[in-house]
Amino acid sequence: MxxxxxxxxxxxxxxxxxxxxxxxxxxxxxxxxxAVAVDCTLGLGGHSEALxxxxxxxxxxxxxxxxxxxxxxxxxxxxFGDRATLVHAVYDELPDVLARLSIPRVAGVLFDLGVSSMQxxxxxxxxAYAQDAPLDMRMDQxxxxxxxxxxxxxxxxxxVRVLRVYGEERFARRIVDAVVRERAxxxxxxxxxxxxxxxxxxxxxxxRTGGNPAKRTFQALRIEVNGELAVLERALPxxxxxxxxxxxxxxxxxxxxxxxLVKRVxxxxxxxTAPPGLPVIPEQYQPRLRLLTRGAEQPDEAELAxxxxxxxxRLRAAERIREAT
Numbered sequence: 001m002x003x004x005x006x007x008x009x010x011x012x013x014x015x016x017x018x019x020x021x022x023x024x025x026x027x028x029x030x031x032x033x034x035a036v037a038v039d040c041t042l043g044l045g046g047h048s049e050a051l052x053x054x055x056x057x058x059x060x061x062x063x064x065x066x067x068x069x070x071x072x073x074x075x076x077x078x079x080f081g082d083r084a085t086l087v088h089a090v091y092d093e094l095p096d097v098l099a100r101l102s103i104p105r106v107a108g109v110l111f112d113l114g115v116s117s118m119q120x121x122x123x124x125x126x127x128a129y130a131q132d133a134p135l136d137m138r139m140d141q142x143x144x145x146x147x148x149x150x151x152x153x154x155x156x157x158x159x160v161r162v163l164r165v166y167g168e169e170r171f172a173r174r175i176v177d178a179v180v181r182e183r184a185x186x187x188x189x190x191x192x193x194x195x196x197x198x199x200x201x202x203x204x205x206x207x208r209t210g211g212n213p214a215k216r217t218f219q220a221l222r223i224e225v226n227g228e229l230a231v232l233e234r235a236l237p238x239x240x241x242x243x244x245x246x247x248x249x250x251x252x253x254x255x256x257x258x259x260x261l262v263k264r265v266x267x268x269x270x271x272x273t274a275p276p277g278l279p280v281i282p283e284q285y286q287p288r289l290r291l292l293t294r295g296a297e298q299p300d301e302a303e304l305a306x307x308x309x310x311x312x313x314r315l316r317a318a319e320r321i322r323e324a325t
Contacts, residue, residue: 016309020315021252026054028248033057035055037108038060038062039063040063042064047110059084061101107247115139132190159176168216174201179194240289250315254314293317
C-alpha cells in the first residue's frame with residue numbers, strides 16, 4: 001500500500017495561491033538574467049520549482065530549517081542544477097546566508113509561512129491533533145525543546161501566556177490547570193493525550209463551534225517551540241532590506257498573528273516617515289515600498305475545492321521603490 005510519505009513531493013503538497021504568487025513576482029523576475037529570487041520557506045519545493053520553471057533566467061536561493069524537507073526538495077529540484085542553492089537555515093538568517101553567497105541584493109522574496117504538508121502528514125512529528133504521535137512539533141528536530149518539553153516544564157503562568165497569545169485561546173487557564181494536574185502524575189508525551197485533556201477541560205458549548213477544540217493549543221505550542229513570530233518579526237524587515245529597487249516580496253500567512261505582523265511591516269514601509277506638517281517631504285522620508293495587494297488576498301473557490309488546506313491563507317505583497325537613506 002502506498003502511504004502519503006511514499007509519494008513524491010509534488011503529489012504530497014499543492015503550493016498555495018501559486019499562480020497569484022508568480023504573477024506578483026513576475027515584473028521583478030521576468031527577463032532578468034542572473035536575478036536572484038529567495039524562497040524563505042522551501043518546504044517540499046512546490047513554489048521553488050514553479051519559480052525556476054516560470055523564470056528560466058533566475059537563480060534561486062531556498063531556505064528551510066527542516067533537514068527532511070531539504071532532502072526531499074533537493075531531489076525535486078535536482079534537474080535545475082546550480083540554478084538552485086538550498087540552505088539549511090531559519091529565514092531570519094537570510095542576511096547571513098546572502099552574505100556567505102556574496103549576493104548583495106535580490107529581485108524577489110517569497111514566504112509561505114506556517115507548517116508544511118510534509119510535517120502535518122508525518123505522524124511522528126506531532127504537529128497534527130487528528131492523529132496520535134509524540135509531542136515534538138520542532139521544524140528542526142535536531143535542536144531546541146519539543147512541545148512535550150514545553151508542556152511538562154513551563155510554569156503554569158507561562159503556559160497560560162503561550163496559549164492566550166499564540167493560540168488566542170480564551171480557555172487557556174482551564175486547559176493549563178488540566179495539564180498541570182496531569183503532568184503531576186506522569187509526563188504528557190502524546191498528542192492524543194493532550195487532545196483528551198483539552199476536551200475534558202473545555203465547556204461543552206465551546207466544543208460545538210470553531211472546529212477541533214485542540215486546534216488553538218496545538219498552534220500555540222508550535223509557535224512557541226519554533227519561535228515563529230519572533231523569527232518572522234526579524235525576517236520580514238531583513239527581506240525588505242535585501243530587495244533591490246524594483247524587487248518584490250510576497251508573503252503567505254495562515255493565521256491572524258502572522259498576517260497582522262506582515263501587514264504592519266509592509267504598511268510601515270509604504271508610508272512616509274516625515275515629521276507631520278512638512279510642506280514638502282524630503283527624499284529620505286519617502287516610502288520605500290509600494291503595496292501590490294489591497295488588503296490580504298485569499299484563495300479562490302476553485303483552489304479551495306481542490307485543496308482545503310489553502311483555506312486560511314492570506315497573501316500580501318509589496319515592491320521596493322526606493323533605496324534606504
